[in-house]
């Protein structure tokens with residue numbers, strides 16, 4: 429087992445980059461690897477240090493590539509294996525790591541393994557690559573994830589005359605991890621992509637690998653045992669530098685189980701924290717955030733949460749109470765068409781009603797709370813969305829580069845684009861695009877570059893401990909991030925009105941403070957209550973010197 433791992437992921441700023449949506453180099457209306465390479469300089473300027481690219485294997489794309497039809501090649505619409513290798517090399521040349529997807533809970537029904545399973549004799553290993561049953565009353569009570577689309581986790585296969593198990597769409601049959609040959613195949617897939625120098629894998633839908641009667645079929649012990657085996661394998665083979673990022677949309681305790689004893693996943697999205705950031709700024713109260721942080725267990729030293737505001741899926745409301753979900757829907761998606769499954773299919777900018785102050789505030793929370801921040805492409809320019817498009821496509825539209833044809837994403841006929849660009853009057857690509865914002869010193873893009881650069885200069889954000897302060901004014905969220913001799917006081921006004929707060933900082937009496945966004949000196953700390961006034965949706969990062 430490697431001992432000298434750098435834990436690079438703890439200091440990373442991850443950018444979620446769908447190849448399809450970023451830049452089209454050959455004018456066919458679909459983004460591709462060659463196009464993404466051309467835009468790496470943009471990402472380098474932005475300051476992000478790791479790129480999480482979405483599925484790019486051949487696929488019928490009925491779940492945007494999370495329905496893999498062949499694990500060993502590149503979907504020709506995105507390029508070929510040499511383009512992929514060039515992308516990795518070019519990212520590395522700019523000191524950016526590359527994280528790819530490992531979608532192993534299920535395949536597409538078009539995958540050769542599924543087609544083979546259908547023809548294979550009952551009881552054979554090939555048939556048992558998937559989970560079959562003559563009746564659909566096995567595993568009763570297991571929740572349905574895509575509940576707007578699927579009535580059951582079982583679908584009847586008329587050829588086999590049995591049901592097969594699937595946690596997502598019915599065209600995504602679940603692999604059977606009880607079959608040792610399936611496990612071997614997964615190791616092979618991992619090794620195949622690792623040989624090209626990828627730095628990490630996001631483990632899609634990882635809680636659902638094994639099914640067990642009488643359970644929720646989620647987080648069962650066998651899934652954790654399997655993860656430990658895979659982790660031991662990569663640690664040994666790749667010197668402990670390959671990252672596993674779990675997608676486990678669970679309550680903090682169950683999610684934290686995916687860290688194991690530091691021997692399963694290095695990182696794990698903090699799903700329950702995310703909606704509570706939205707709740708807090710709407711309720712003008714920090715309570716929801718404090719509660720969830722309280723419920724978040726300590727995690728092993730070599731592990732770190734991944735924090736995020738939005739991603740390519742709906743803003744999931746699975747990890748909130750029924751009452752809070754109702755609240756979130758009423759507040760953030762009064763139009764029911766913006767809802768999907770148990771969530772909201774909108775982007776950060778539209779959720780914030782286009783408010784620049786609130787977009788900043790959300791990012792300030794993201795970048796100052798413990799965890800590695802993960803940004804969703806387009807949110808750095810405040811891109812809009814279109815919930816009139818199917819499924820989650822409304823948040824997957826082409827990246828907006830300039831005010832020209834197709835927002836500068838592609839030279840194709842606009843009717844041929846994989847999805848239309850955003851032309852909503854408030855969020856029209858003619859004004860919301862990279863070129864406009866790179867030329868405006870006060871754009872949200874420039875501001876995002878700035879917060880990233882401040883973040884990188886202060887290790888306390890990535891590595892520090894958190895001490896929560898609880899001033900009487902509950903509209904104020906305030907904490908101290910501390911790493912070695914660096915202490916940063918974070919003060920966030922969740923309310924839209926100017927507020928006053930008194931903080932007990934007597935433990936730091938004698939220290940001076942400097943505000944990190946503007947560089948101004950703020951009052952020195954004494955053993956008296958530290959009094960601050962703060963504008964509506966305002967924030968301070970005060971470094972103690």
Ligand code: NOJ
Pocket residue numbers: 491494495531596632633675740741
């Ligand atoms: C989670 C992915 O984020 C989502 O986009 C996908 O539909 C499901 N897993 C199924 O793979």
